[in-house]
Amino acid sequence: MSHHFLRFEQVRYRYPGGYEALRGISFELTHGEKAALVGMNGAGKSTLLLHTNGLLLPTDGRVVMGGITLTRRTLPIVRQAVGLVFQDPDNQLFMPTVEEDVAFGPANMGLTSGEIEERVAEALRAVGALHLRKCAPYQLSGGQKKSVSIATVLAMQPSVLVMDEPTSNLDPRARRQTIDLIRRFTHTTLIATHDMELAAELCPRMLIMKEGEIVADGLTERLFRDRELLEACGLEQPCRMRTG
Ligand SMILES: Nc1ncnc2c1ncn2[C@@H]1O[C@H](COP(=O)(O)OP(=O)(O)OP(=O)(O)O)[C@@H](O)[C@H]1O
Ligand SMILES: [Mg+2]
Structure with a gap:
């Protein structure tokens, strides 16, 4: 399976x-x-994402990851497989330096120090933040924090990547870099975003939430053509699809 x-x-x-x-x-x-x-x-996107790795457990129903139902007991296994990048990087960064933050996950996986170092460098390079490795996270700009928080998750080499607003606060170049690295990630990916261009560019499938429910689930291309649906859900077409 x-x-x-x-x-x-x-x-x-x-x-x-x-x-x-x-x-x-x-x-x-x-x-x-x-x-x-x-x-x-307020539609419920972040709440949903927090269920993907058990930071919240359902009041009712269940979440299944690769055949394993998420419970308190299975949390450690699921957390290694699902990498969640939080909406607010301040919730992800808590070590004295960037490299320690990125090393934290791999260290908990029992890797050797050589392997950990390799993972840290690779993940920071992927988000264009290798030069920040000795910095204290609290001294970074919002966008730099965002990039580093993505690196902390990439370093775990997750099977499923879940991201909450990965491009918020990023300048155009960092945004492009983030989009490119998400594209290169070949495993399952779920991205909550207000960036409709990103959704259109990266995600063949789109789930639309409204008031705690999924009101549409289908091909991004098709859903973005349904103006009535977009209007009802407070969404806009990506620029490239607007025909006036
Ligand atoms: N810790 C909390 N305690 C109580 N209610 C909460 C809490 N966190 C979120 N909510 C409520 O749950 C609803 C969904 O919030 P959530 O953060 O999941 O929305 P969202 O779709 O991620 O919104 P955004 O686009 O602003 O990030 C909102 O009505 C919010 O007020
Ligand atoms: Mg949110």
Whole structure:
């Protein structure tokens, strides 16, 4: 069985305050698929992504990763396979230096120091941040933090890559670099984004969320042509598809 597939089965999630942010989410991503997760602020995208590696566990329903149902007991296995880049890099970076942050995951996987060093250099190079390796994360700009937080996840060489707003705060060159590295990642990828150009360019499949539900799931190209649907979900066509 491929360990690269990710399935949500009727997942519901209620925050401790009582708000039900996920209201019956079902979908499956198969090996190598790239899907965008879009929807207005507050639609539930980040809440959904936090379920992919068990940072939140469903109130009801289940999440299955490569045949393993996510529970407290299976968390450690699933966390090694699913790499989640948070919306806010400050939640991802907590070590004194960038290279220690990137080394943290691989070190926990029991790799040798040589292997760890190699992974750190490779991941930082991939996001164009190798020159920042000795810096303290809190001294970095928002975009630099974002790039480094992506590197911390790449260094784990995950089977499934999950990213929450990977291009927010990035300048055009860093954004392009990030898009290129997501493109090079050949495994299953799920990306929550408000960047419709990115969705159109990178993700053949798109899931649209509204008020805790997936209201559309299909070919990105087709969904972006459905103006009524976009309007109802507060979304816009990517520039390249606008015909006036
Ligand atoms: N820790 C929390 N406690 C209570 N409610 C929360 C919490 N985090 C999020 N929510 C609520 O859950 C809903 C979904 O939030 P979520 O962050 O998943 O949305 P989102 O689609 O990621 O939005 P954005 O595009 O702004 O990032 C919102 O109504 C939000 O207020
Ligand atoms: Mg969010």
